[in-house]
Amino acid sequence: xxxxxxxxxxxxxxxxxxxxxxxxxxxxxxxxxxxxxxxxxxxxxxxxxxxxxxxxxxxxxxxxxxxxxxxxxxxxxxxxxxxxxxxxxxxxxxxxxxxxxxxxxxxxxxxxxxxxxxxxxxxxxxxxxxxxxxxxxxxxxxxxxxxxxxxxxxxxxxxxxxxxxxxxxxxxxxxxxxxxxxxxxxxxxxxxxxxxxxxxxxxxxxxxxxxxxxxxxxxxxxxxxxxxxxxxxxxxxxxxxxxxxxxxxxxxxxxxxxxxxxxxxxxxxxxxxxxxxxxxxxxxxxxxxxxxxxxxxxxxxxxxxxxxxxxxxxxxxxxxxxxxxxxxxxxxxxxxxxxxxxxxxxxxxxxxxxxxxxxxxxxxxxxxxxxxxxxxxxxxxx
Amino acid sequence: xxxxxxxxxxxxxxxxxxxxxxxxxxxxxxxxxxxxxxxxxxxxxxxxxxxxxxxxxxxxxxxxxxxxxxxxxxxxxxxxxxxxxxxxxxxxxxxxxxxxxxxxxxxxxxxxxxxxxxxxxxxxxxxxxxxxxxxxxxxxxxxxxxxxxxxxxxxxxxxxxxxxxxxxxxxxxxxxxxxxxxxxxxxxxxxxxxx
Ligand SMILES: [Zn+2]
Ligand SMILES: [Zn+2]
Numbered sequence: 263x264x265x266x267x268x269x270x271x272x273x274x275x276x277x278x279x280x281x282x283x284x285x286x287x288x289x290x291x292x293x294x295x296x297x298x299x300x301x302x303x304x305x306x307x308x309x310x311x312x313x314x315x316x317x318x319x320x321x322x323x324x325x326x327x328x329x330x331x332x333x334x335x336x337x338x339x340x341x342x343x344x345x346x347x348x349x350x351x352x353x354x355x356x357x358x359x360x361x362x363x364x365x366x367x368x369x370x371x372x373x374x375x376x377x378x379x380x381x382x383x384x385x386x387x388x389x390x391x392x393x394x395x396x397x398x399x400x401x402x403x404x405x406x407x408x409x410x411x412x413x414x415x416x417x418x419x420x421x422x423x424x425x426x427x428x429x430x431x432x433x434x435x436x437x438x439x440x441x442x443x444x445x446x447x448x449x450x451x452x453x454x455x456x457x458x459x460x461x462x463x464x465x466x467x468x469x470x471x472x473x474x475x476x477x478x479x480x481x482x483x484x485x486x487x488x489x490x491x492x493x494x495x496x497x498x499x500x501x502x503x504x505x506x507x508x509x510x511x512x513x514x515x516x517x518x519x520x521x522x523x524x525x526x527x528x529x530x531x532x533x534x535x536x537x538x539x540x541x542x543x544x545x546x547x548x549x550x551x552x553x554x555x556x557x558x559x560x561x562x563x564x565x566x567x568x569x570x571x572x573x574x575x576x577x578x579x580x581x582x583x584x585x586x587x588x589x590x591x592x593x594x595x596x597x598x599x600x601x602x603x604x605x606x607x608x609x610x611x612x613x614x615x616x617x618x619x620x621x622x623x624x625x626x627x628x629x630x631x632x633x634x635x636x637x638x639x640x641x642x643x644x
Numbered sequence: 645x646x647x648x649x650x651x652x653x654x655x656x657x658x659x660x661x662x663x664x665x666x667x668x669x670x671x672x673x674x675x676x677x678x679x680x681x682x683x684x685x686x687x688x689x690x691x692x693x694x695x696x697x698x699x700x701x702x703x704x705x706x707x708x709x710x711x712x713x714x715x716x717x718x719x720x721x722x723x724x725x726x727x728x729x730x731x732x733x734x735x736x737x738x739x740x741x742x743x744x745x746x747x748x749x750x751x752x753x754x755x756x757x758x759x760x761x762x763x764x765x766x767x768x769x770x771x772x773x774x775x776x777x778x779x780x781x782x783x784x785x786x787x788x789x790x791x792x793x794x795x796x797x798x799x800x801x802x803x804x805x806x807x808x809x810x811x812x813x814x815x816x817x818x819x820x821x822x823x824x825x826x827x828x829x830x831x832x833x834x835x836x837x838x839x
Binding site: 334 | 652686699709710714
């Protein structure tokens with residue numbers, strides 16, 4: 263089969279690989295019909311995530327058709343069209359039993375601090391991802407779900423991470439009616455977080471980014487006010503001015519480890535890999551939120567320490583909330599919102615890329631060229 | 645400054661700047677307030693045992709064969725029952741990675757810095773191996789730079805509408821810097837362990 267294959271930082275190629283096999287009785291093999299490139303794939307692509315091995319296939323956002331099932335699989339059959347949450351989890355460990363599906367203890371031998379994620383380095387378990395023609399889906403009775411007939415397949419694809427994560431970030435913010443919500447980052451997750459903040463009753467939603475085309479999308483798609491941080495000497499001061507010196511009630515960090523904006527952080531973190539990523543966005547969140555407010559972190563950060571302004575968080579009495587989204591817990595409510603017409607996730611897709619051209623796709627997305635917001639990858643084995 | 649001009653943060657209550665009424669918001673934004681009640685928002689990860697069936701029909705998953713000798717975090721009691729198999733440890737990078745896993749917990753910077761070093765060694769080993777196998781890395785094509793054709797590669801750099809412009813100049817330095825940094829750290833760890 264054809265698969266996206268990592269060759270080192272900024273280098274990928276499409277290779278012939280063996281079709282994955284059933285390795286555990288609970289596995290399924292899924293023929294991928296659509297995959298996506300995610301902002302957090304860029305951390306891998308840039309060589310920022312420890313133990314990303316040459317030869318691995320990325321891609322934790324995908325949907326497909328069940329091709330084969332292991333002897334223990336009861337809930338799926340060959341031919342089912344499934345959406346697969348990016349979390350691999352067992353459903354029964356101490357953490358899963360309490361709903362922390364993204365923190366499963368039974369699927370990632372390489373680390374205890376993070377669960378299993380498709381195509382996300384050995385730090386997340388060493389599984390291949392879905393930017394390929396076929397993918398191994400472990401514990402297939404738990405994660406995947408048959409795509410409902412009335413749900414568009416691109417919408418289903420976006421629910422495997424970006425939409426579910428954005429909605430989750432708004433939830434972590436504990437938004438109450440009338441709150442001023444600031445979202446850092448106008449990528450897919452930020453756009454969905456902004457949109458979700460309205461559903462939860464936000465009174466004002468402000469999205470911050472530095473790329474005009476992404477801010478335009480935030481105004482049009484997410485009905486948000488926007489600020490381009492590149493136009494201000496100090497975006498935190500501007501935020502305070504705009505909120506009558508209060509600060510935001512809730513700030514959602516939808517940027518993560520590769521924030522631009524501070525050269526020293528950029529060099530030590532995203533370039534020299536001496537920090538778990540640049541915490542510029544997180545520090546803006548801590549500075550920009552009001553005292554007693556809530557910071558919700560969705561952006562991916564690596565396991566290496568980062569220079570976070572923890573003293574300010576303490577002195578301001580902040581609530582800091584964060585996790586990888588337990589994706590499948592979001593789906594029932596998100597289906598309702600999509601059916602009601604409140605959400606149309608596929609509206610953010612800007613590029614459809616054949617799997618053969620995925621190196622170009624990564625480059626476009628990484629450099630933010632050609633108005634790229636969300637790129638969907640189309641494998642050829644259909 | 646008259647009292648009405650004192651910003652909101654300095655007084656107990658004042659209308660918020662830019663505030664719209666719920667009715668205005670409802671008219672303008674599809675679904676505004678649909679999840680207004682914080683108690684009716686599913687799936688916030690507070691420890692919660694009243695959950696829908698996950699579909700699991702085991703108390704502990706069956707053990708995947710092949711776990712013997714597989715690297716694992718020493719914070720785990722054993723190799724987890726389910727694991728990925730796509731790139732087993734091999735070569736010099738495998739030695740570095742195995743050392744990182746067997747010696748240091750996730751709480752130690754050395755664990756992660758050694759893994760980063762292992763990544764760089766892996767890339768070098770793989771380049772050589774690819775040449776020996778007669779399928780050398782296509783160093784230019786693999787960057788995807790071909791995508792720039794037709795999307796204004798020059799203008800985008802001049803007008804700063806792309807996110808890589810401001811650090812392109814330092815890329816050559818930083819490609820070599822992680823090697824040097826990781827080698828220094830690795831050497832210090834080896835010395836400390838030997839002592
Ligand atoms: Zn993702
Ligand atoms: Zn579990």
